[in-house]
Every structure is written in C-alpha cells, then in structure tokens.
Amino acid sequence: MGRTYQDLLAAAREEIPEVQVAELADRLASDEAPLVIDVREQAEWDEGHVPGAVHVPRGYLESRIAGVARPNEPIVLLCAGGFRSLLAARNLREMGYDHVESLAGGFTRWKQAGNHYDVPQTLTAEQRARYSRHTLIPEVGEAGQLKLLGAKVLLIGAGGLGSPSAYYLAAAGVGTLGLVDDDVVDASNLQRQIIHTTDRVGMLKAESAKIAIEALNPDVTVNAHATRINRDNVLDIIADYDVIVDGADNFPTRYLLADASLMARKPLVHASILRFEGHASVFLPYDGPCYRCLFPEPPPPDLAPSCGEAGVLGVLCGVMGNIQANEAIKVILGIGDTLSGRLLVYDALGMSFTELKVRRDPNCPGCGPDAHLEFRDYDAWCAGIGRHVGAVQA
Secondary structure, eight states: OOOOHHHHHHHHHHHSOEEOHHHHHHHHTSTTOOEEEEOSOHHHHHTOBOTTOEEOOGGGHHHHGGGTOOTTSOEEEEOSSSSHHHHHHHHHHHTTOOSEEEETTHHHHHHHTTOOOBOOOOOOHHHHHHTHHHHTSTTTHHHHHHHHHHOEEEEEOSSTTHHHHHHHHHHHTOSEEEEEOOOBOOGGGGGTOTTOOGGGTTSBHHHHHHHHHHHHOTTOEEEEEOSOOOTTTHHHHHTTOSEEEEOOSSHHHHHHHHHHHHHHTOOEEEEEEEBTEEEEEEEOTTSSOOHHHHOSSOOOGGGOOOHHHHOBOHHHHHHHHHHHHHHHHHHHHTOSOOSBTEEEEEETTTTEEEEEEOOOOTTOTTTSTTOOOEEOOHHHHHTTSOSSTTOEEO
8 A cells, every 4th residue: 555645754754854943044144054945836935935045846856956956065955834845855865965954844934933034026927928938047047037127238229230139138038228329210221120110211220129129028128319329428328237238330439338338347248240240249347358458449441341331241230139139148147158358250151150369458558557548539539530639538
C-alpha cells in the first residue's frame, strides 16, 4: 500500500533539519547567512517574501537549482507553512545538496513573528503575458523585466538606426524612450526607417515614431524631443536618461555626445552605417575606452561622406540598430559582455563580423587624466577649421 502525504512528511522530518524563525533571522543578520530559497508559487511570492530570498517555484526547483546554489552551500528552503519545503529539501538531499534545511512554519510563521518582509513590485497579468519570453530567461526573469520597465533610454535620431533600435527597445518594455530628432519624414527615408509610414510623410520624425511606439506597446512612455541636440541643450536633455543610444549621422553630433556622455557619466551605445558596412561599440564612461580613444580627431570631410551622399543598404540599418538595442538592454540589466572595449565591424556584402580591440588611451583627450572636457564648435572642428574653435567649458 502506498505511503500517504503524512507518511512522506514524517519521513522528511527524520532526515531534514528544521530551522526556527528566530534562528533564521539571527543567521541572516550574521556574516554566515545561508541562501534562502522560497519555493512558493508566484502569487504567494507577490504577497511578500523574506528579504534576500531567491524565488524558485517548487515545480522548477530540481531543474533550476544548479543555476542558483552550489551543492556544498548552506540552504534554507521555505514555503507557506513548512510542508512543501520539507519534501523539496529531501529531494535536494538526494541530488547531492547536503546542507539543506527547511523553515519550520514557513513564511506564515515568519510574518506572525513580526519579522520584516519585502512586498515586491510585480508585473500585471497583462505584462506577464506580453513579456513571458523574457521572464522565462533566468538572466532576465521578472526582476529584469521590471528593471527594463523602470529604465529610461534616450535615442539620438529617429532615422535609420533609431527606427529599429527604438522599435525593439519598446517591444522589450523599456519604460521610457526619448527621441531626439528635428527632421520630418521624407519618402526617401522609408527604404530603411521602418518606424515611419507612407501616410506620415511630412510629419516630424519624433512624433511619427511616438505614434508607432505607442501603438506597439502602451507600457512605454515616449518623450518626443523635436529639436536638434547641441552644446547648449545636450546636458539638459540627457540628464533624465540612463543610457544614450547614438544614431547620429554626422561627426559633429557624435563628438558632442561623446563629450556629454563623459561629463554626465552616461553609457553611450554607438553605431554608424555607410553603404554595406556598419560599426558598433559601447562606451562606459571611465570604465573603458571612450569614443575619443577610438577616434581622437574627426576624419577629413572628403573621407567621411554621409548616407545621403554615398547611400546605405536599408537592411544594414536594421542589423546595426538592433545591435544597439541589444547592447542597451545588456547595460540596463547588467548582464553579458557589452561591446565596451571592442569595435564590431559588419560587412553586409561578405556577411562577416570582425571584432577589433579598443584600449583606453592613457593620453586620451576625452577621458585621459589630463583631459580638459569642454564643448566646442563641433561643426567647425569637424570641418577642419581650427582645432580649438569656439570652445565653451561645461
């Protein structure tokens, strides 16, 4: 005859030590705090949990434990009343986790004892459905999705790079997107600037992009800055954002953003495109090379034609803009290896990616120890009309 649930609990109690609430509270306040794993379901966790606990629902515990705990690590499991955690702890013992305990009385007794507990910010039911493919990824999860929803990203340009980047950042649930662009939608843009449509030709690009993003994801707040960014307004505009995505199509704006990102210590996600080639990198102020470490001075104007002069393959913009979105998400979540210290070169004709190392220049005029950051007349400087024209200290 099979064993009853009570039989299983009795057997588990003989094998698994039970820690009392007061003892766990003392241990969590010490230098030898155990790893606390809460095996309750999502709805239970949302009502409150022990500070610092890791949430792994009971049904996923065996499959996810390797990514959460080491076999020799002290672990305390808890559930609502102390029963599910006992049985779960017994299973972990069988898997080789030798230092597993169960919290007697579970979270219910923790609350009754007057101990502090956290009530997490949570996704709504609609958000859980929308972002389900994100929350399934351990490196993102619900906590990561909440980070994205709380993040603010500023995109410079709503054109070839800004269109796909903004679209995918919006789809990912980045909560606030700022779009800086004073241009209007032209028919020639539609070959690559996918956020705009034929019926919005003549509309301000920032406003056109706002319409598209709000239709895609109502969770996203869009700030349309229908202005040209310059040395007089750049610091004010970037102040409220966490990450800057550089989709500029000219060197004066790129150097302006490079200097401003250093002054404000804002991560800068860079990309550039021309014909069949794209470049991408990430500049983390004073924690890696900056744009000036890579390009100390602008190239001569005759060697740097614009897309309007030399052309660009439309789909190249999608590839590079989405690389920017990917890097911005990694910066926000603090996951993976960003392109900081690397320049990624994409050749669309050869279908090849080349990675070049970028080292921080100890004598960099932007981030070096002797650098004197100041805004200048970037148009004149990039045109080669002197190297110190119109400098204005920030």
